[in-house]
Amino acid sequence: MIFKPHPLSTSQLPAPELEEDRKSCRKVGPCGIGKKAIYLNSFYVDRCYYIPFTAVRRVFKRVAMSKGGFSGKGMFASIPYLVVEYDDGQQKQCNFKYENQVDDLLKLLSAEQPQIRLLSEAAEAKLEKQKAEKERELRSRPEITTQSQKEVAKLQRAIDYLDQKPQLSENLSRAAGRRRTYQCTSPSYRWVAMAITMLGFVAVAAGIYSFIVHNDFAVYFLLFGIAAVFTFAGFSVLPTARNNRKAIMSQDEQARKQMEDYVKGYPDFPVPARYAHPTVLKRMQRVIEQGRAEEKGQALEIVKEDLKALNSDVKVSQEEYDEVVAIKPMFLNAMYQ
Known part of the structure; x- marks a missing residue:
């Protein structure tokens, strides 16, 4: 290995095992999952740390810099982190650019290392409380009509149909989210990003000059540090081959087209293809079971109103x-039509 990952835990992998495991690890965003360890990033470098699974206690998602996540408030403008708890309760927090990457890593970890807990202690306690509240809510639900029961069953069959190809629903949701984020980002941010990147290049040039003229070591060390921060910050916002209007719109259109082609094979699918996601159908089921609607059309309209209110x-x-x-991004992009 050119760069050997640094162990964060007291336990370590022997060098030959580490090299083999690091090469074969499955990369998810800036982190990775090997057979024997999880590989974590620093602010600048991907997979530069590792923790053997034997030392890992918990791995969970944290949403910060917003009113969302476990604070229980809000939904958007969030910054996702992966938190790994190891040894005697120490934590390593890893920043991610996309929240779905954190979800994908946790899903992979659940399949590869099912013994590792994927919630924080606070989240587990809150989950138990929510479970008890849900049980009370289920017991207090009114008895629904036979027709409503049939509607719930129809929705369940549609959910089962979507679950046969879950990647289509995931792509639909992910593409809609990227489109919504792009549309809500001010174009002026790109000029700011360009200015930040240029400042990074200027700091690099100043650092090289200071090095050549033998200025104090701390001066060009500071300049190179500033250059790295500015350059990475700018590159994360500047348009790329995958992060531009044409690519994002095309991806969203392709995801919707693939879903439209798929639901054509299902007679009388209960929602338009642009909303064909298991979560939408499950929320419609809950609306009917709560007695707020009797058929799928009414249930979809109530789901829309619920989302608007959030x-x-x-x-x-x-x-x-x-x-x-x-x-919600799917409904926002379609203006709830």
Whole structure:
């Protein structure tokens, strides 16, 4: 290995095992999952640290710099982190650019290392409380009509149909989220990003000059540090081959077209293809089971109204947060039509 990952835990892997495991690890964003260890990033360098699974206690998602996540408030403008708890309770927090990458890593970890807990202690306690509240809510639900029961069953069959190809729903949700984020980003940010990147290049040039003229070591060390911060910050915002209007719109259109082609094979699919996501159908089921609607058309309209009512001032659970983040961009992009 050119760069050997640094161990964060007291336990370490022997050099030959580490080299083999690092080469074969499955990369997810800036981190990775090997057979024997999880590989974590620093602010600048991907997979530069590792922790053997034997030392890992918990791995969970944290949403910060917003009113969302486990604070129970809001849904958007969030910065996702992966938190790894190891040894005697120490934590390493890894920043991610996209929240879905954190979700993908946790899903992979759940399959590869099922013994590792994927929630924080606070989240587990809150989940138990929510479970008890949900059980009370289920017991208090009114008895629904036979027709409503049939509607719930129809929705369940549609959910099962979507679950046969889950990647289509995931692509639909992900593409809608990227489109919404891009449309809500001010174009002036790109000019700011360009200015930041140029400042980074200027700091690099100043650092090289200071090195050549033998200035104090601390001067060009500071300049190179500033250059790295400015350059990386600018590159993360500047348009790329995958991060530009044409690519993002094309990806969203392709995801919707693939879903439209798929639901054509299902007679009388209960929602338009642009909303064909299991979470949408499950929320429609809950609306009917709660007695708020009797058929799928009414249920979809109520789901729309519920989503419209959710904003940064509304408190939600983590489960609700995950659902809304997954489906609300699809409705916003379609203007709830």
